[in-house]
Amino acid sequence: MTPSTAPHRGALLILNGPNLNLLGTREPGIYGTATLADVEQLTEAAAETAGFTATCLQSNHEGALVDAIHAARGTAVGIIINAGAYTHTSVALRDAIAAVELPAVEVHISNVHQREEFRHHSYLSAVCQTVIVGAGIHGYELAVSALDKSLG
Numbered sequence: 001m002t003p004s005t006a007p008h009r010g011a012l013l014i015l016n017g018p019n020l021n022l023l024g025t026r027e028p029g030i031y032g033t034a035t036l037a038d039v040e041q042l043t044e045a046a047a048e049t050a051g052f053t054a055t056c057l058q059s060n061h062e063g064a065l066v067d068a069i070h071a072a073r074g075t076a077v078g079i080i081i082n083a084g085a086y087t088h089t090s091v092a093l094r095d096a097i098a099a100v101e102l103p104a105v106e107v108h109i110s111n112v113h114q115r116e117e118f119r120h121h122s123y124l125s126a127v128c129q130t131v132i133v134g135a136g137i138h139g140y141e142l143a144v145s146a147l148d149k150s151l152g
């Protein structure tokens, strides 16, 4: 008999960093009008379709994001992270991702390479298996898809 739900493949940690709680009203010309709740809903739905569960967290605090990455070790099978501005500043987040040895996907709603020079460098890209920029909030679904494939 075909099971009614996909098999459980573990949890994905979906992390959003500073100012992403303001999605929907924050610079809509750049980030669109979808809210963080919309982003989390669509990511959870994509994760569930692929047989994962999703744990979503947004924080404006670097240390809270570091703590969440540490907590993912042993509780999650992969990480999707939009670190917002910390992408361009945080060695601590990069070290946390490297430390937990989980596959991670870096997402940016906007195409950071079309924007200011200071957004062109990411401290996280070198420790993430996949980097998705400029696909709007669809980037989060693409990130689930990337983990779906790589986790086999």
Ligand code: DQA
Binding pocket: 018, 019, 020, 082, 083, 084, 085, 086, 087, 107, 108, 109, 110, 111, 112, 119
């Ligand atoms: C962002 C891009 C970052 O440069 C910026 O600081 C953000 C959002 C994006 O999703 O496009 O906060 O990560």
